[in-house]
Amino acid sequence: MNIAGKKFFITGADGFIGSHLVEQLVKQGATVRALVFYNSWNEIGWLKDIPYDFLEKVEIVKGDIRDSDHMLELVKGYEFVIHLSSLIAIPYSYHAPRSYIETNIIGALNILQACRNSDNLTRLVHVSTSETYGTAQYTPIDELHPLSGQSPYSASKIGADKMAESYYLSFGLPVVIARPFNTFGPRQTARAVIPTIASQLIAGKRQLKLGSLSPTRDFNYVTDTVNGMISLALSDNIEGEVINIGSGEEWSIAQTVKLLSEIAGCEIEVITDEERIRPDKSEVNRLLADNRKIKKYTDWKSEVSFRNGLEMTYSWIEKNIHLFDIDLYAK
Numbered sequence: 001m002n003i004a005g006k007k008f009f010i011t012g013a014d015g016f017i018g019s020h021l022v023e024q025l026v027k028q029g030a031t032v033r034a035l036v037f038y039n040s041w042n043e044i045g046w047l048k049d050i051p052y053d054f055l056e057k058v059e060i061v062k063g064d065i066r067d068s069d070h071m072l073e074l075v076k077g078y079e080f081v082i083h084l085s086s087l088i089a090i091p092y093s094y095h096a097p098r099s100y101i102e103t104n105i106i107g108a109l110n111i112l113q114a115c116r117n118s119d120n121l122t123r124l125v126h127v128s129t130s131e132t133y134g135t136a137q138y139t140p141i142d143e144l145h146p147l148s149g150q151s152p153y154s155a156s157k158i159g160a161d162k163m164a165e166s167y168y169l170s171f172g173l174p175v176v177i178a179r180p181f182n183t184f185g186p187r188q189t190a191r192a193v194i195p196t197i198a199s200q201l202i203a204g205k206r207q208l209k210l211g212s213l214s215p216t217r218d219f220n221y222v223t224d225t226v227n228g229m230i231s232l233a234l235s236d237n238i239e240g241e242v243i244n245i246g247s248g249e250e251w252s253i254a255q256t257v258k259l260l261s262e263i264a265g266c267e268i269e270v271i272t273d274e275e276r277i278r279p280d281k282s283e284v285n286r287l288l289a290d291n292r293k294i295k296k297y298t299d300w301k302s303e304v305s306f307r308n309g310l311e312m313t314y315s316w317i318e319k320n321i322h323l324f325d326i327d328l329y330a331k
Contacts, residue, residue, distance in 0.1 A: 003230065004029030007120075009075055011035045011065055011111060012084030012127075013058075014045025016188045017180075021082065021226040022047065026054045028230075035074060035085065038062040046187045065107035068114070075114040079122040080233045083111045086160075089191050090131070090153045097152035101159070108160035112167045112175070123174050125233050126164040129157050130181040130218070130246070130287050139250075140290035143179070143242045150284060161242070168240035176238050178229055181246035181289045185222030185309060186316035190324055194219075194310070197257055198317045199324040201264040209271050213254040218246040218289045221309035224302050231298035238297050246289020247302040259307060263314050 008025050012018040013034030025032050036044050044060055063070045065085045075081060087093070087103045108126065115124045133141050134148025149155030167173040190196045193210070200208055228245035232238065261268050294300050304312075317324065 003234065005031065006080060007031045007033075007078045008080045008082065008233075009033045009035070009078040010082050010084065012086060013060075014043075014047055015084065016046060016185075017183055017222060017225060018084045019046035019050060019187055020185070020222045021084070021229060022058060023050045023054055024223065024226050024230065026050075026057050032057070033059045033061060033074065033078060035061050035063055035065070037085070038064055049187055065110055066102055068110040071110045071114040072117060075111070075118050075121070077120055078118070079120055080125070081111065081115055081121065081123075082125045082127065082229055082233060083108065084127045086127070086157070088129075088153065090151050093151055093153035093156070097156075100152050100156040104153075104156035105159040105163065109163055112163060112173065115175070116167060116171055116173055121174065123176065123233050123239075124164075125229055126161070126175055126177050127229065128161050128177050128179045128242070129154070130179055130244070130289065131284060132158045132161060132179065133287070135284050136286040136288060139286060139288040140248060141244070141288060142290035143244060143293055165240070172239075174239045176232050176235075176240070177242040178232050179242060179244045180225045180228065181218035181220055181244065181287055183220050183222050183225040185313050188222075188313070193253060194256065194260070194313060195317055195324070197260050198264075198310075198314050199321060201260060201266065201268070202314070202318050202321050203324075205268075206266060207269045207271060208257070210253065210257070211272070213257065213270065213272075214252060215284065216250045216252045216286045216288065218249060218287050219251055219256070219306055219309070220245065220247050220302065221304035221306075221312070224304055227303075228294060228298075228300050231294070231300040235298045241293075241297070243294050243297065244289045244291055245294060245300075246291050247306070248289055248291045249306065250286070250288040251306055256310075259310055260314065263311055
């Protein structure tokens with residue numbers, strides 16, 4: 001896919017996936033404007049981890065997607081918008097659901113309206129999540145699977161997706177809804193299970209506190225996820241579509257623990273921590289993507305195996321273990 005010279009505006013560029021997306025776009029010669037969340041420390045999040053010769057080519061802008069006027073200005077002149085900015089931590093959504101509505105739904109509305117008012121827009125990729133499907137009613141999960149708001153987080157993402165759908169149906173906005181399944185890789189924080197396990201192993205812990213080990217996930221290495229998003233930005237005739245980005249493979253948390261312990265070269269004991277287990281009706285027990293649709297419309301395919309992705313992630317965490325509060329995660 002040739003993106004040299006094409007102009008991309010990325011929201012949530014300071015995050016785990018967003019920073020990898022920005023890096024990949026710059027590598028391929030795109031012009032990139034990257035929105036990071038404004039803060040008084042002048043921090044740019046994970047963009048600081050990008051090699052400097054790439055980062056200096058990025059126009060970094062600061063702001064808040066809840067500010068509609070600012071989003072109108074930032075979208076102007078850009079052909080492609082990939083909207084990643086979102087509150088994502090599921091446990092926090094149980095305590096502060098209003099913030100998820102304001103950021104995930106109102107923020108998405110502001111991006112949709114800004115894109116609607118743009119004279120330059122070719123495609124908006126609205127990034128959703130596989131959590132909107134809830135526990136699988138059948139597998140693999142295709143894009144027609146019912147949606148289920150099993151947490152305030154997933155409910156807010158469903159609301160945002162439906163706003164995106166409405167802007168296509170009501171105004172003909174050239175938007176596609178990307179539904180990535182569970183992404184992992186370098187720069188992911190220990191709010192997620194893989195870096196939580198890996199960082200503790202690297203720190204010498206041999207007794208791990210985890211939640212339920214039985215849920216399964218369709219894990220995708222981060223470069224596969226961002227390449228899927230870029231493919232959807234460039235593909236023809238997919239306006240209004242919902243499209244999964246997933247490997248089509250299913251791994252349980254127990255299997256993930258076993259692979260990481262093999263990579264670490266040690267044996268571990270897992271202790272079930274009741275505080276880490278979601279409420280019964282909120283737990284998503286299975287996620288497995290049907291990825292036939294993205295393969296039909298694009299040339300995308302999953303290129304990094306789960307084992308290789310875990311090895312690269314483990315290596316990155318090992319080099320950056322100072323970023324992880326091991327005692328906090330182990331409690």
